[in-house]
Amino acid sequence: MTLLDYFPETFEKLEESALKGLMSHIEAFNFDKEELEESTDLTQRIAVGDHIQTATFLKAFVDNKLNNVVQTSNDDLTYELFIASIILKKPKLFLNNPLTILNSQDDSSSAMRVWQENFNSTDHKEQVLESIHKFIGRNKSMNRLADNILIVIDELFSNALFNAPVDDDGYRIFKNMQRNSHIRYPGSKNAKIFAVHTSDDLFIGAVDPWGSVDRDEICQSLYKAYSEGKVDESSKGAGFGLRMMLDRSRSIYLMCEKGKRTLTCCHMRLNISLKKVENVPKQLHINCF
């Protein structure tokens, strides 16, 4: 069944456009209505459902190659379906214009505040953390989430520096280095870390110049981080850090253009209590192409 079959009322409200055409024909998988078998291939489908548990959909990311999950219980279903559709069918468009697309639901784009820092070395961490502190400043809605924001920034920074860099053979150059080591990107490459907020939403992300995400490996380690809750010496990948980010977000967007760049972006809702932040069912979108 397509998204249109599942959500006819939602689509009825949308104006006719190429995008509506694109979205309405995307195959969906409904966790609430369909039985999931291990052999089912969900690569080209958007999974939907009401409060799907994170570990449940992550298992489908591992077993069924699912890449997009949208929670129907969230208050912005149309927006989430729109984002999932773009990520699935037009990944390059998303990667070239992530903030324009992610902020497309907010009419108050003029009120957008942007923070951004470039980095290529562990030396830059203090500067990045100081700078985000200033950005959070006295903004009450962000202050309430300050701990969460710092954790996300910290994990994005570490992942971009330690996990992303690869050599010509795809070997991860710094993965086995101690995280307190001093490292610098080879050559003149730089990563970028950013935060953008409007009145109700905050997007925090990083773009690295490597495009080295191993989709299957990252889904496995994220699933393991949720299903086992264990950390050991061997857990040097991004799984546990990614779990810390997903726990604090409503959605994560992970886009990787092989050999070129990776975007990891977290979406948080502002002006809500910490309890609501924790209670919100999680959404995850991955496209490695």
Next chain:
Amino acid sequence: MSGFKVTCKIDDNMKTRIHLDGAMDEHSDYSSIETKFTDTVVFDFDNIEHINSTGIKHWVHWVAKVSESNPDLKFYFVNCPKPIVDQINMVDGFLPPNSTVKSFKVPYFCEVCDKDMTCTFVLGREYNLEDGKVSLSISNNRCDRGDCEMEPDVVEQKYFRFLK
């Protein structure tokens, strides 16, 4: 954000008291801690500002090593802020065997006034542990106005899970 600092002393109750300050991250180093402990070690997390995934790994490895080499040692955790309680609930081994959380912090929020504060829950006051059973009394707090209250700003089943 301040760097990681750890201080160790024998407190008035003749227990080893370890104060942890700043950020538990890739620079959190516990090697300076004297490995001869009294029968109980008190970890005071009051001044912990931040913890990341590497900091969690460092902590879990160190505390497991201490626990393995001192199997009779008791651990008290005091003044645990929310980021620490979150890890206690999430990460296997963050709280070693023979541990008791003596006090922890709970964020409160008033949706009407958009005001927040933090309360400290203390063993024997807000909660009790007897014969493996937990009794917990979660109260709402008065807000500035007479017609509203501050409520715990946590998902109670998740946040208080470690007590069970």
